[in-house]
Amino acid sequence: MQRHATVTTRAVLFVCALSLPAGLVMAQAASPLEQEVVDALRKERSLRSLDVALVGSEVTLTGKLDSFWQKSEAIRRALDVDGVETVSTVIEIPPPEGDEQLAEEVGKAVQNYPHYSLFDHLDGSVDNGVVSLWGRVTPDRNKPREIFERIAKIRGVQEVRNEIQTMTPSTGDTNLRRSLSRQIFRSSSFERFRGARNPPFHIVVERSSVTLVGWVQSEIERREMEQIARMTEGVIRVDNQLQTIN
Numbered sequence: 001m002q003r004h005a006t007v008t009t010r011a012v013l014f015v016c017a018l019s020l021p022a023g024l025v026m027a028q029a030a031s032p033l034e035q036e037v038v039d040a041l042r043k044e045r046s047l048r049s050l051d052v053a054l055v056g057s058e059v060t061l062t063g064k065l066d067s068f069w070q071k072s073e074a075i076r077r078a079l080d081v082d083g084v085e086t087v088s089t090v091i092e093i094p095p096p097e098g099d100e101q102l103a104e105e106v107g108k109a110v111q112n113y114p115h116y117s118l119f120d121h122l123d124g125s126v127d128n129g130v131v132s133l134w135g136r137v138t139p140d141r142n143k144p145r146e147i148f149e150r151i152a153k154i155r156g157v158q159e160v161r162n163e164i165q166t167m168t169p170s171t172g173d174t175n176l177r178r179s180l181s182r183q184i185f186r187s188s189s190f191e192r193f194r195g196a197r198n199p200p201f202h203i204v205v206e207r208s209s210v211t212l213v214g215w216v217q218s219e220i221e222r223r224e225m226e227q228i229a230r231m232t233e234g235v236i237r238v239d240n241q242l243q244t245i246n
């Protein structure tokens with residue numbers, strides 16, 4: 001059976017047992033599987049406050065957490081327990097103060113990601129606290145996971161829809177990226193960006209095809225970068241999506 005997680009937004013219903021004699025209301029010992037889930041959550045300090053309930057192979061997690069990252073970690077840890085097939089949550093996390101402010105925080109988190117390079121390109125949107133991310137990144141590390149973690153830890157994020165794609169590893173593409181970088185930063189128009197970790201333009205290279213995205217100062221620079229890419233040995237196709245500031 002495929003394991004999956006579902007998020008429940010319904011209110012929590014409390015069953016009142018006041019009509020029963022006090023002597024009949026007894027705490028039920030946790031089952032071995034339920035205890036395994038509890039133990040898995042306890043390994044992360046921030047998840048120890050969650051309540052765990054088990055029905056069959058379905059776990060329900062209830063409580064309050066500080067971020068969507070903690071919520072996703074709770075679900076992941078519960079699903080990692082053998083015998084758990086489904087995880088439902090009734091978990092509260094802080095709401096966003098506003099999508100515009102949240103979008104700024106998300107943008108900063110991406111820009112400050114130390115491995116976001118000239119050869120990656122990401123975009124995204126924020127809607128009622130739900131962050132959607134898409135784009136393509138180089139395969140030298142697990143960038144989609146690392147970026148997801150940074151975004152999910154931002155206060156107010158309610159969910160992260162991660163559609164970032166990792167490009168196929170290729171020695172040819174790696175060499176082509178180096179060649180393009182040398183040629184572009186050799187130009188007087190772009191040499192000022194040499195060594196910049198995150199310039200305003202990005203160059204996506206996959207299967208010897210080049211996509212130019214981002215911003216340049218003028219139409220002259222836009223055409224020049226395209227010409228450099230087309231003249232670089234090994235490039236078979238160029239898609240120029242650059243936009244101009246002026």
